[in-house]
Amino acid sequence: MIELIDLEKSFDDIKAVNRVSLNVKDGEVFGLVGTNGAGKSTILRTIAGVIKPDLGVVLVDNRPVYDNPDVKKDVFYISDEQYFLPNSTPEEMAEYYEGIYENFDKLRFLKMCQGFGLDAKRKISTFSKGMKKQVSILLGVCSGTKYLLCDETFDGLDPVVRQGVKSLFAAEMADRGMTPIIASHNLRELEDICDHVGLLHLGGVILSEDIADMKVGMQKVQCVFESEADENNALEGLDVLVHDKRGRLHTITIRGEREDIENAFKRGNPVFFEVLALTLEEIFISETEVVGYDIRKFILG
């Protein structure tokens, strides 16, 4: 498990990370979402042991990570701007990493390169941005580390490759319990891959929850009432997060278990009533609006 406890980091006068506390459980895909400058990369680089926090601590499996090679053996960091040794090929990078990570599997890497259509003997400098990202991801996966930190890694990947990478992550998680932590400025990119999402804004955590929990604890209902009295009757005692009304059609986002909400609506005797599936985006909009943020402005654009 990775624990971030009261993490603070400033660059000159700018507070990049402001008292951030997060927990990343083993075996889950953790998504870090936020705008540019929200502190995602700083947090990932701190977890990778590149940056020393000003305050607070990062514990990886209860061990501090900064300048600690034993811990770093378990962490592979894919930076937003990947660096490769000068004039190197994927194969040469694999050979380099063989000397760095004990569990690096070069043969597997070469096979995966083949699978992703990457020429392992071609100079990486001639690769496209997306191909370079693929090489980085494959190197990270084949390093055999427990934690894989991906900074904007899915940005620039075509849908097919994205799907392939997701499958790869899923397989790694199933096989050896790999824990990916993925930072992105785009919530939609993480929707179908993350188990847990931390939402960052201006260096602080607005929200950090399991997506499943959020989905279970929040319902979206579309309904039509006969009268206002019915409506009041139905909504009495419910934790309404968002209430949108177009004509007679109500769209209401409510915090609570599905069964409780269905029972409540039955009290109001609606003309039409349906519980809909919430997208991650809607969950976030609802949750953050409650605490005073309009994330449509800074996440969904």
Add this chain to the structure above:
Amino acid sequence: MTSGNLSLGDRIRNRKKYINSTLWTSLIALPLMAIYYIFGLIMTITRTFNYAEVSGQSMNKFYNSKLDAVIVVMGFKQIGWLLAMFIAIMFAYQGFSYLFSQSKLDFYLSQPTTRYQRIRKNFANAIGTFTLMYVAVEIIALIVAACFGAVNGPVLLNVLVETIRTIITFSVVYSVTVLAMFLSGNMPTAILLTGFFAFIPAIISWVLLELKDMFFATYVDRGELNVYLSPLADRVYNFISAREYLEGLNYNQNYNAVFDFIKTNWMHELDTIIVGIVAFILVFTVSKARRVEHAGKSIIFRPFRWIVKISICVISGILAILFMHTIYFSKQNIRTHILICIIMVITAVIVGCVIEVLFDNNNIKSFNKGIAQTLMAVAILFLIFMIHKGDLCGYDSYIPNPDSVESCAFIDGPCTYSYYTHSDNYFEDYAEDNMYITDVDSFIEIAKVGMASMKQNSAIMKESGIYQNTGWNKTILYRLKNGKKIYRNILIPYDVDPALMDKIISSDEYKTGEFECFGDDVLRNLNNKDNVQTVDYSNGFEAVSTTTISYGELSDAYRKDVLENYSYSLCTNELPIGQINFTSSGSGDYINAQLDVYPEYKNTIALLEKNNAMLPDKVDASKVDSITVYNFYSGLDFENMTDDEKISVTNPKQVMVKYTDKKQIQEILDAMVNYSFPGEWFSRKYYTTPQYSIDINSGKTMYGGYGNGFYSFKHGEVPDFVVKDTNQ
């Protein structure tokens, strides 16, 4: 198969690939080293073959030349250390350039190593790679040299020691460059900082010496920059030292020469090593404080940034002082000093602004930042200026405590001996090496008078711009008991107490330290029978030559005469009547000695007479065709004018009169003084009438019709007809 199961061979192969990709600069370094050491050696040795053939060298000389060629390319005399320094800088920038790039920092620092491990690994890679390349190239070059028969034990030892020195130089320069990089946030700043570390000690040392030279009247320019904390200066110093010191030794066939050289130059070796150790420790200390986010900044630590800025501002200000001094060299007064101060301040402020702009990544808007540091630099400059201008450290009035002085010397004797075996004169520093005056009290009395006179004369000269000839300029040396040597320039006034002067000048300590004949064992032992030894004697008008006098005979006679007769009184009351010019040449040696002969030098005169090599001290009028008298100040009576009146004379009229009348010629010869061989304590001002000069014209002397001597009239003895003829 994971990397945990890799074989040793695979690991080595991977490591080699890593070094190739991270130290690709070695691909540049290796050919350069091969060109310098292997091809350079072949060319140098083959050159000795050609030279031996052309000059008909003996086998022994040829062998020596070949050995020397190896030492010139690979030994103490090599200049390959410059290449080593270049490679060190190249490797450092290659190995640590990641410090300036976010993506590289992410790449390297996220790997399972500590910062220290990474630094250690880079150091090991760089030093290991260089050592491997250097040793490989050296071995090949030595094999080549051996094939040419140019290797022996001492040469091997020389090359071995030099190999260690070069590896140390590489490591030290590498450490210093890495330190510069760790203190910088971007590449241009790192390059500037590397230059700062490389040159700043020498620049500081140089500007301080120049300031002394500019402000202190008694400063002696010994041409020695005492530069410390600079591996570059250490290497330059040792390189020059090797070229000079090893010339005089049969070093390439002598193991001891190698150890002697190290003994002589250990201070600079130690300085280099200390710089290396300090830089190495600082690299680790600074790396601890350095953060990833420092990448992209200029100099990352504020206190160090201040030090750099203040240093550069102060040095620039001093350079401005020196520049202004050059412009106002001939004349300085309070106005010029104020102007110098203004220029000094303006320079420091402008440089401070430029530095701030550079510090802020060329942001011109930052020119007015760091005012506190600029003010501090200006304050330091004023302090330096005042210390020197007002001589607050008492440089020009320094008189050591007599109890602390072991011995003293006048070190700028006439140096009348030349003995060249290669390029340097064996007797160049004879007085400094051999004069040990222990009558410290008397010496200090003279020095006090001389320093006061020097300061006064210098002040007058700076104010008026006119040099006044009021005494003898001498360089003195105090050898202190603590081992320090203190040099000063003094001006001993012509009217100094003769009794005081004689206490020193008449002492055997002075004579044996002043006259090279007392330290001429090296010449007596030469015993080169093939050499042609010639003794010429000249009285300024005529010369005579003989080859029948050996150097030993001459030296014995001269030593006796000097010890018995030489004194300050003799020098000030009389002039030498002639001069012996001894030469010996052949077999690569060239010896020349010039010995002044006073009338009291009976032993020397007897030896010359015995060998028909003596001439009369008076010019024979019958041999003179005509005499030309020059009056440089026609219409003026210089003898009876005050110094101020003399200085005020501008555009004097010069008159020349030629005399052919035998009676007039004889009269002129009787009133004439021959100062062709003035001796050490001579003052033309006190012996002659500088207003007049005399040329003796004759077709009968060996100098083609003209005597080569210098003549004038004795004080108050200018013949009336000359005064009349030349003042019309």
